[in-house]
Amino acid sequence: MLVVVTKFLRKHLPILIAGLVAVGSSGALARETQRLALPVGNGADMLVAANTAPVGSPGKKEAPTPAPTSAAAPSSTPAPSQAATAATPAPADDHSALLFDTAQPLALNPPGTDPEPAPEPIASPRSGPATPTQNVTINLINRLVQKGVLTHAEAQELIAQAEADVEVAKAKEAEQDAMAVDGDTVRVTYVPENVKVEIREQLKDMVLSQARDEGWAAPRTMPDWASRFRFFGDVRLRYEGVFFPDGNDNTGSFPNFNAINTGSPFDVAGTVFSPQHNVDQERQRLRLRARLGVDVNLEEGFSGGIRIATGENNSPASTNQTLGGSGGNFSKYSIWLDRGFMKYEYGGGHDWGVAFLFGRFDNPFFTTSQILWDEDVGFDGVAAQLRVPLNESLSVFVNGGAFPIFNTDFNFSSNQPAKFESEDKWLYAAQVGIEFKHDKDFAAKVAAAYYDFNSVEGRLSTPYIPLTSSDASDADNSRPSFAQKGNTYRPIRDIIPSPLNDFGTSKQFQYFGLATPFKVAAYSARLDFNHFEPFQVSLLGEYAKNMDFDGESINEVAVNNRGPVPVDDSGIPTGVGDFEGGDTAWNVGLIVGKAVFQEAGDWNLSVGYRYVESDAVVDAFTDSDFAVGGTNVKGYTLGAALALSSRVSVSVRWMGATQIAGPPLKSDVVLFDLSAKF
Template sequence: MKLRGRGYGGGGSTTTGARLSVALVTLGLSCATGAHAQSLETQAATGAAAPTESTVINLINLLVKRGVLTQQNANDLIREARAETAQAKAASGRPVAAGAAGFAGAAVVNAPTQPGDVAVPYVPQVVRDQIRDQVKQEVVAQAKAENWAQPNTFPDWVSRIKLDGDLRVRDEFHFYGSRNANNVTNFAAINQGGGFDINGNTNTTQLPTQNTTQNRNNLERYRARLGVTALLSDEFSAGIQLASGNDNGPVSTTATAGGGFAKKNIWLNKAFFRYQPNSWLNVVAGRFDNPFFTSDLLFSNDLEMDGLAASFRHALPINPDVTLFGTFGVFPIQYTSENFPSNSTSKVGSDTKWMFGAQVGAEWKINQQNRLKGALAYYDYQNMRGTLSSPCALYLGATNCSTDNEAPAFLQGGNTLVALRNIVQNPNLAPGMTPEPQLFGLAYNYRLLDIKAQWDTVLADRVKVRLDGEFVRNLAYNTNKAFGAASLPVNNYEATTVNASQSDYRSGPNGYLAKVTFGEPEPSTKGQWNFSVAYKYLQPDATLDAFNDPDFHLGGTNARGYILGASYAVARDTWLSARYLSAKEVYGPPVSIDVLQIELNARF
């Protein structure tokens, strides 16, 4: 007899072990004697040796020998059985068969009438069931309390927590064209520095410029992300994610090695609540993944969005192979400080920059090998266009002008910009000798119409193929409004100064992407692979340069070129990949930038 558990054979609960042993012995003997009553009577009639109290004792000793009972438990069991036998004998006024000792509710069938007869105890089925249920309840209760009956289970809250993450290690190269211009202004650096004096009479320092000539080799970079999602109820969940990154910019969580082996920053990348009352509706609030069906033509793959979004997905009742989907959301991009300007008693009112997004689409499963998905989206950016400030007398000690808050919080490059400060000349200085520390804002509003399509198919019943296409147009693009401002737009001139004429200006509102992928789009099983070819074209003001892919042309708009990529899974959810991105300017000074990335990726 082998019994798993605690409290038997040394250690554990002696009381529970004794109870269980009594019940097991009782149940075993009662079932045996009840089932073989007739057989025992037959043995008695033939003069066979009758079982006595020693039979029970021998069984108990056997349990001790097998390690089921301790010797102390065995002694207690024998003493308890003899005591109950004596009590039953005194209560009935007649002898009680030794074999029936300790059986509550047992009755003697065919009591002995002559020497050699055997008294057979009979335990009714209902009593047997009660004994079995009591033993089961006691054992299960102890098992749950001591957590030994189910060693591979965990507390309830553990089953409601999900961990996920990914890791990427990359070797990256930047190659610049030999004919590149070397004086491309870095307007993002100007704004981050709080302004730059553009008056050549008062500041002979070179404007901040971008590197466009010196290659960068063997840039070791890595990305690490770890998230936790908790199921709060059938409808609610909550999640957070931490991620690496060089800075708090929105488009990348990639960190660059070096810095004397200094530790790297960890940022809060996600923080959200999710409400899903049924299978087709999903509402999320906080900071979360991009909920729209789109590509890095508009939004970087690492971009997380702040705000509120509601998505739906539902198959057509008349044709389950066709599924409708859509997303609607509102996203705050930049808030105005409550105390702006800080050095004035007159504060500027709320001028929050927002994005309102709406997308509807359909997915059609044509057959087992063909699936078509398409969507139409509209993204309306509010209060993005910069305006010239009221006259700003910085020479009197002012540290801000009235529209400084309209400078974008983040820029990559490509969008047309305008000067924001209307700086008043110092009458105590000669004309043209007043410093002009300038900030820059966007010259256009952005109301984007986006069309995205994707077709999955299989060639020769073997090779998966995915075709992607996307087109975007900025419906708010209007050069008359840009040049109607008090300051001329800058950024994409054929000339290299910030004071060029309108005849030198080039821009545009359109962009598109075409891509073909052979193999598994997202390799996850060892041996899976893919190869892709893409062409991207993005005019300067087709979309906001702040949010799109940071790798193609090293980020922003005003870029065109091709992308080659390949991936191979070396293990489950682990794959090697390589990309070569070759891009140059659409308009303006020549800036050709090629990027090579070799990576090892894993997700869990």
């Protein structure tokens, strides 16, 4: 039976001891094991030979084994009656015969713990049972050695295996605890200070990089998508005084053709005057201009923009709104779509590039005055711009485009079942120029342009008899849809005399069109001298000529811009006056001071002279301020401006004008502006 038990224990004892050690690693048993542990050899094994006699023969009766006293493993077995006695130490050279040192029982010493004081030595087999300890594992090994089940070497091996199993069990337990942490438990892993600093720097760099990309790092900045929008605007309050000296002809010599052509046709056989321009009564008024716009970067070279503006009417040459106008009584004012466009730009570096514009946009052509284009005119259509540098000082630019001036109403004529053919009007234009910069002290820019105003002239209709003012002719769309004053006009309805109109003495409902085609060649130049910085001296010049002007043909049909009526010796009129209009316009100017205001105290002074004959340019698009707008004028302009801040300025201008052809007409216009931009 003992042989069977011995074989069983030799096979399963390591597992049993490992289990006991694992159980003992927690609670009171673990603490007791650590308290009794003693380092032996390399610190892992704790086996010391005991002063014991050889184990007796199988038939010899062994002393009873005392029960363990550990609180972690209580036993119901009564304690032995035999008292333990001190063992007599064996001779020093008799270690080969010793199996176990009962004076120093075997102990497990977990790594990293200090040994506890050894317990009292236990008796050898010759003197009695071993002294019990509070460690179940140690007591068990002591008994097995005493009974001869284990040898000294096997005991050492078991201790080493048990210590290794304890470490494995502790590692697994720590891993399981980390995976299943109680909801109220927070486990904190120790992180070295240098690692903390590195982590903080990495997080800081990551957050700042994201903030810069998304635009929320700095206060009052916008996210990336909003940064593509650029809002801008301006407000101008103007005092305008128009003064007429004595001597102007106020007998009905200045028909308001715009009022006629934008309303019902005028009965030239009637007994009332046609609408007339004011030429003798002074007018003073406050006028407001307010504009608000946004430019949008659409990326990949694309951009767009929209601008709205005030305006008393749909005039292309003015965005002024008279305060107290539009019915008065603090009535609200109209807002117009002033700009709306898309743009594509491509540049190859070195300042060369090409741009395409679509929609309604600013004037794409280089000009130095307003004799051809008022600064408020917006162009509808498509335009292209090209700039090519030839060297560091010289570059060439080319501008061109096609622009619809008038498009026939889809239902024209609205009160007739059979509609009339379309009569659309276009502007085709091209410009080429050079820009020269010698150094910072001198710059020059000159250009030549050709403007083909297609089908803007009036034409005579098919003969017909209008019975009412609503009876349209097939030439009605040849009249201009907007005009200022100055151009020469002609009748466009060919009304047949008949009994229905008293043979031409009644029902002569008439519209008027331009008496000449317009093919305008224009030359513009600007010279800037910056030798006197911070002040700049600029010389400006512009010349325009209508290449399709034919005075003789106009003389046959013109109803205005004629000279004095010839009379005979008795003072009776013998005909109509000769046509006195012309085809040429030019302007010269000088500006001294800051070209662009940048801070309070910046100023400039200007002086100019212009000469614009009646049919040199289309009067609808020329300067709307000089002589209250239009052509057939000459005169001077004096101006001064002062910056109150980088964005607020005041200016004053005086313009004295005299009519060139036709009856005498003079005017003085004074403008005082308070302007702000943002």
